[in-house]
Amino acid sequence: MIRASLAALICLAACGEQTPPQMAADSALAPSEVRSGYTFLQPETQALQDDDFSNPSYLWIDRGAGLFSQAPEKGGAACASCHTGANLPLEGAAARYPAYDEASKSLVNLEGRINLCRQQHQALAPLAYESDDLLSLTGYVASLSRGESVSVSIEGPAAPYYEMGRAYFFQRKGQLNLACSQCHNEHWGRQLRGDTISQGHGNAFPAYRLEWQAFGSLHRRLRDCDAGIRAEPLDYGSELYTAVELYLASRAGGLPMESPGVRR
Ligand code: HEC
Ligand code: HEC
Structure with a gap:
């Protein structure tokens, strides 16, 4: 070489x-x-x-799966209750990001899309970029698109x-x-x-x-x-x-x- x-x-x-x-x-x-x-x-x-058992990423992915099904403390829907198998499934979604978002008139990546859902659909503050929580949720959602083009x-x-x-x-x-x-x-x-x-x-x-x-x-x-x-x-x-x-x-x-x- x-x-x-x-x-x-x-x-x-x-x-x-x-x-x-x-x-x-x-x-x-x-x-x-x-x-x-x-x-x-x-x-x-x-x-x-x-x-998957040796891949250290799974510490974050497993945590992300937990956050995904956890309802906000002040009440409201968990990610999982809106994004179920039949309703708004997220399999394959990550492969289409970044994407232009009409509502916010901006280009959003997966991290940005997840934060929009927190703000618009859960009345929660956006998570800081590179925080363990945002990385875990992003990693979990991205893992649902593994193998997709x-x-x-x-x-x-x-x-x-x-x-x-x-x-x-x-x-x-x-x-x-x-x-x-x-x-x-x-x-x-x-x-x-x-x-x-x-x-x-x-x-x-x-x-x-x-x-x-x-x-x-x-x-x-x-x-x-x-x-x-x-x-x-x-x-x-x-x-x-x-x-x-x-x-x-x-x-x-x-x-x-x-x-x-x-x-x-
Ligand atoms: C001096 C050479 C150099 C320049 C300039 C450079 N990179 Fe890299 N980049 C590397 C090296 C070395 C790595 C680690 C090995 C590899 O390529 O995956 C890397 C890794 C990456 C990866 C991860 C690839 C993977 O599969 O893990 C991406 C994405 C990337 N670079 C994008 C960019 C972008 C965008 C720019 C300009 C902003 C840039 N790089 C500028 C040398 C460079
Ligand atoms: C109350 C229902 C609701 C909750 C809770 C919710 N979402 Fe969403 N989500 C939506 C809707 C509706 C859309 C479609 C875009 C829009 O109208 O906002 C969407 C879009 C998305 C998308 C983009 C899907 C695509 O195909 O482009 C991702 C990724 C996503 N949500 C992840 C999450 C995550 C992660 C959480 C938890 C932090 C979450 N959502 C919480 C309703 C919800």
């Missing part, structure tokens, strides 16, 4: 043209070569994801968000002046700091990362990638990261949902 050092990656930015363009080359990922991050993992990490709408009111997310993906940034696309479109399969660079899909998230020793959201993973190129990470739940999430889901072109994934 070719070994690309970080120095060589930095070189992509600094050793190129004299007047570096703001945007990286608009390289695309050919649909026929789309591969899940899972296929780049060591066999031991794959085995953790494959076996990622399939988001980028039409109509979702289109401007798709464009926003796509632009971010090709935007050079940070002290290393690198774009997402330079690692995940142009250098996937190469080694970087002990990792094999994957194509940067979001289909395993929320996921348990060994480095975090915890279950975490896709936005947490994006913050790590931005920090890795010494760019200022965006806020959890920000509109722009949610737009990037939409772009990634569209780019994943039908990969199966893997959440709860396990990653290094």
Whole structure:
């Protein structure tokens, strides 16, 4: 395997043209070569994801299943009493997020949708992004779509968000002046700091990362990638990261949902 050092990656930015363009080359990922991050993992990490009893994510998923069927303390319906087998089932729902929400006139991801239900249907305050409760509920709902093909709408009111997310993906940034696309479109399969660079899909998230020793959201993973190129990470739940999430889901072109994934 070719070994690309970080120095060589930095070189992509600094050793190129004299007047570096703001945007990286608009390289695309050919649909026929789309591969899940899972296929780049060591066999031991794959085995953790494959076996629900070894997958540490289940500490969160089981807790999420409990929260889902628990009625709010002040009264009202539990998630489970509205989302039963026959009525508003959530199997497959996570595969369609992020999605444009007419009522709030915004793009919402699964975390955002769950918080809308808390506010609109349970008279509860939204849960903080990356709190154990929100991660657990999101993980549980996402697990109901395991194996479903990622399939988001980028039409109509979702289109401007798709464009926003796509632009971010090709935007050079940070002290290393690198774009997402330079690692995940142009250098996937190469080694970087002990990792094999994957194509940067979001289909395993929320996921348990060994480095975090915890279950975490896709936005947490994006913050790590931005920090890795010494760019200022965006806020959890920000509109722009949610737009990037939409772009990634569209780019994943039908990969199966893997959440709860396990990653290094
Ligand atoms: C009182 C009934 C009610 C409760 C309680 C409720 N929901 Fe919902 N939920 C809905 C309705 C109705 C929708 C459809 C969108 C809308 O009209 O708000 C929905 C939509 C959703 C969706 C999107 C489904 C899709 O196919 O796009 C998710 C995910 C979801 N709810 C999760 C939850 C979770 C998790 C909880 C508990 C924290 C919860 N809901 C509590 C009624 C409820
Ligand atoms: C310097 C190279 C580099 C840049 C630039 C970069 N990443 Fe990453 N990214 C990595 C590495 C290394 C990993 C961990 C191994 C892998 O690719 O799954 C990773 C992981 C990911 C993952 C998780 C994939 C999985 O299956 O677990 C996603 C999603 C992702 N990156 C998206 C992005 C986005 C979006 C950007 C731009 C905001 C970005 N990355 C910028 C190197 C980079």
